[in-house]
Amino acid sequence: MENIKRTVRVLLPLPLADAYDYSVPEGLEVAAGHFVVVPLGKRLTIGVVWGEGSGEVAPEKLRDIEEVMPALPMADALRRFVDWVSAYTLAPPGAVLRMAMSVPSALEAPKTEIVYRAAATSDDAALKLTNARRRVLEQLKDGPALPAAELAHIAGVGTSVIKTMASIGLLEPVERTMRRSFAHPDGQRQGPELSPEQAIAAQGLVDKVLAHAFSATLLDGVPGSGKTEVYFEAIAAALASGRQVLVLLPEIALTAQWLKRFEDRFGAMPASWHSGLTSLERRETWRAIAEGRVGVVVGARSALFLPFANLGLIVVDEEHDGSFKQDDGVSYNARDMAVVRARLVSAPVVLASATPSLESVVNVSTGRYGSVHLPDRHGGRELATLSAIDLRRQQPARGRWLSPPVVEAMKRTFEAKEQTLLFLNRRGYAPMTLCRACGHGIECPQCSAWLVEHRFRRTLVCHHCGHAEPPARECKYCGTPDQFVACGPGVERLAEEALELFPEARLELFTSDSLMNRTEATAAVERMIAGEIDILIGTQMAAKGHHFPNLTLVAVVDADLGLNGGDLRAAERTFQLLYQVAGRAGREDRPGRALVQTHAPEHPVMQALVSGDRDRFVAAELADRRAAGMPPFGRLASLIISGPDPAAVDNVCSALARRAPHQDGVTILGPSTAPLALLRGRHRRRFLLKTSRDIAVQPLLRAWLERIGLPGSVRLQIDVDPYSFM
Incomplete structure (x- = not known):
């Protein structure tokens, strides 16, 4: 009787619905969590053993596992985490596994190197010691074995000396696994005195x-x-x-x-x-x-x-x-x-x-x-005092964005040799560029969004897809030359205004465009702490977590910016951001001040900021959410359907609308054109599923979507607990 091979389920880091069954060759030790190489089609790929085989595939159709990777198995808790995230987000488990297997090269056997240590020497060997050889042995006397190049360098000899010493028995070569050493933070080290x-x-x-x-x-x-x-x-x-x-x-x-x-x-x-x-x-x-x-x-x-x-x-x-x-x-x-x-x-x-x-x-x-x-x-330091500036009554000068009270506060701060943070959560020079002759704006060819001018880089950029193009001289709609005008402020335009007002000030931008990596961000933070910057102009990168000892003035240029657009969390996010940015001021001995420019000082967010009554704002916002059945008192999930052909997208939306669930406590909104209707060349529609807190959205979504077929060009993205409504 033929031996029946053991089978195991192998999950692959691909957007597949489930794990695949594979047979285990005789003599190969395989357990749950092992990283294994398996055939998939005509290629080999790495997956993780997820458990015993399902038994649903005929033995003659099963393919063998090729090998087990020389890496520690994936822990049971991490495998359960992958399953949990997949079940909650309705993402294929393989797509979640891919995030847990983000470094495939780490699964391979680590490289080895040859290192040298002192060998037990005889009297004859001792007679062969030159000064150079003595220096090499002295380095190894109390230290670890070292590679030839490193040992030669610290002993001040050539690598040929090391190799000769090995050949005559003075040094012993040893193969060692190459591992980067990591520093060990000391949990026993005494910390600062706490209040x-x-x-x-x-x-x-x-x-x-x-x-x-x-x-x-x-x-x-x-x-x-x-x-x-x-x-x-x-x-x-x-x-x-x-x-x-x-x-x-x-x-x-x-x-x-x-x-x-x-x-x-x-x-x-x-x-x-x-x-x-x-x-x-x-x-x-x-x-x-x-x-x-x-x-x-x-x-x-x-x-x-x-x-x-x-x-x-x-x-x-x-x-x-x-x-x-x-x-x-x-x-x-x-x-x-x-x-x-x-x-x-x-x-x-x-x-x-x-x-x-x-x-x-x-x-x-x-x-x-x-x-x-x-x-x-x-x-015992005090929080910064916060004041709202009503832009309806204290307008900036024509073509300017800083109100007179802000300019005056900046002047006093500069004269006191203290630092100012101008906060505007808008990158670039201007959010929109219009033609004066015909009124058309410059749009992204791949997204329903304006191109943002970055004047310092002499380019127009889409902040959604990354499309960039040089500024045009003529309008493509009416052909009129030299009629483009920047509308609204970005941080670059704000920097231009600040330099005109304070030409002697040392000014720096703190944005993801000006600081491209962690090294540049670190250097900017160090310059700010060292007092080498007088005026810092930043987006939300500058709003939280930083401790600048000499920063005493924060001015929010457009506090209303985040309140527009009808976002569920608009008020909450705006309050959080402005409260955080105000908290950058006065963190040392000098008192801090925050000025918030707004067209709506009567808005609950502005009232809460000025009064400093965070808890009252939170209570009011929670009451509104509870009355509307919105999170955290209700559940939301969004479906985003996208594709290059709007007709194909609409056909899928029609099929989804016909099969939408109908039951108490469940509301389906849509389909509707997404606010960002075109993104990276794909037309987008949205559904929003809203349920009461006691209804789980995942079973509803699975039942709703299981019979919907998607053309190859159309994608369906599920977002449980959405934060973005674009």
């Missing part, structure tokens, strides 16, 4: 870490209250107990100052994980995390899918920030998924913010999350 309030908050977090159990805690503190130093104590406790820590930060610009504070506290740098790493750095870091050789990782949202060997704490700093939401590919919110990952590994998660998301506020009120609160700035 009584900070110490109580820190002890609460430390107790959570030492419990080795899941918990979620909101660390809520005003800007400058010392939230970072408080959760550093929790990190110290995790390190001291031999467990790993993940810290998620929303902005690459935040990392520079945070890393300096971390190194001062723990005596070493953590490992970083972000898009700026080289492929070699990614491979070495990924493997070191899997092997438990890295204690702390700080990174962007993708770090959530790293293969931690012994994860003991997750910190999500600025937990309210929209940057934690990924809209492309698998749509997920890293803040919410961090809570899930912590639960799956029985570890605490800390969510830190000066302006917590309404979701987290409600989770605290219902007892799902714990909370610690820091209501005062560290050292």
Whole structure:
């Protein structure tokens, strides 16, 4: 009787609906979590063993696993996390797995190198010692074995000396696996003295870490209250107990100052994980995390899918920030998924913010999350005084964007040798360029969006798809030359105005266009701290997390900008952003001041900012959401249908509309043309599914979509808990 081969399910990092069955060759040891090479069509690919075979495929149709990769297996908790994210977001499990297998080269056997150590020598060998050879042996006397080039360099000899010494038995060559060494932050190192309030908050977090159990805690503190130093104590406790820590930060610009504070506290740098790493750095870091050789990782949202060997704490700093939401590919919110990952590994998660998301506020009120609160700035410093400037009564001069009160405040600040931050969340020179002759604006050829002028780079750019073109001399609609005019301000136009007003001031832009990577952002932060900048003009990159000791004036140029567009979270986001940017002022001994230019000082957001009554604003916003059945008191999911042919897109929308679910507590809005109707050459339509809190949207969506066929050119993207409504 023929032996029946064992079969296993292998999940591939591809947008496929399920794992595939493969047979296990005799003699090959395979277990769940192993990375394996399998045939797929005419090529070989790497996947992960997800469990025993389904038994649904005839044995003669099964193909064999080719080999097992020389990497540690994917932990059970990470595999369950992949399944959970897939089930929640309705993304194919293979698409989620791809994020957890982002560095395929890390699965290969690490490279080896030859190193040399001193050999046991005889009397005859000792007679052969020249001065150069003695220096080599002296270097190896108390130190580790070294590669030939490194050993020759520190001993001041040529590599030929090393090879000759090996050939005559003075040195012994040894093969060693090449591994990058990572610094080890010291969890036992003494931190700064905390205030009584900070110490109580820190002890609460430390107790959570030492419990080795899941918990979620909101660390809520005003800007400058010392939230970072408080959760550093929790990190110290995790390190001291031999467990790993993940810290998620929303902005690459935040990392520079945070890393300096971390190194001062723990005596070493953590490992970083972000898009700026080289492929070699990614491979070495990924493997070191899997092997438990890295204690702390700080990174962007993708770090959530790293293969931690012994994860003991997750910190999500600025937990309210929209940057934690990924809209492309698998749509997920890293803040919410961090809570899930912590639960799956029985570890605490800390969510830190000066302006917590309404979701987290409600989770605290219902007892799902714990909370610690820091209501005062560290050292008894006062929060910046905030005033609203009514632009209807105190207008800027014609062609200007800074009102007289702001200009006067900047003048006094400059004369006092203090620093000013001008905040405008709009990149480029101007958001729109119009032809005076015919009134047409310059649009992106691939998106229903205006091209933004970047005058310093002499280019027009689409901030949605990246399309760029040089400024034209003639209007393509009417042919009239030299009639283009910039409409509205961007940060570059603001810089132009500030330099005209203060020609002697040292001015710098702080945006993703001017600071292209973490190194440039770090250098700009250091120049600001050193007092080498008088006026900093920034977008939201400058709004949060930074500590500039001599910054005493913050001026928000267009506070109404985020309130337009009918976004569900417009008021919440605007309040968070403006509260955070105002919190950059007066963080040391000198008092701070924030001026907010607005056309609607009576708006609840502006009233809450001026009064400093955050809790009243939050209560009012929650009451509005509850009355409308909107998150966090209801559930939302959006469907975005897109394609190059608008007729094909509309046909799919019609089919979806006919099969839309009808039941109590469920509302379907759409199909409607998306606000961004054309994106990267694809026409877009939207549905919005709204349900009461007690109805899960995933089963509804699965039942709705299971019988809908999509033409090859049409895509359907599902976004559970959408943040963007464009």
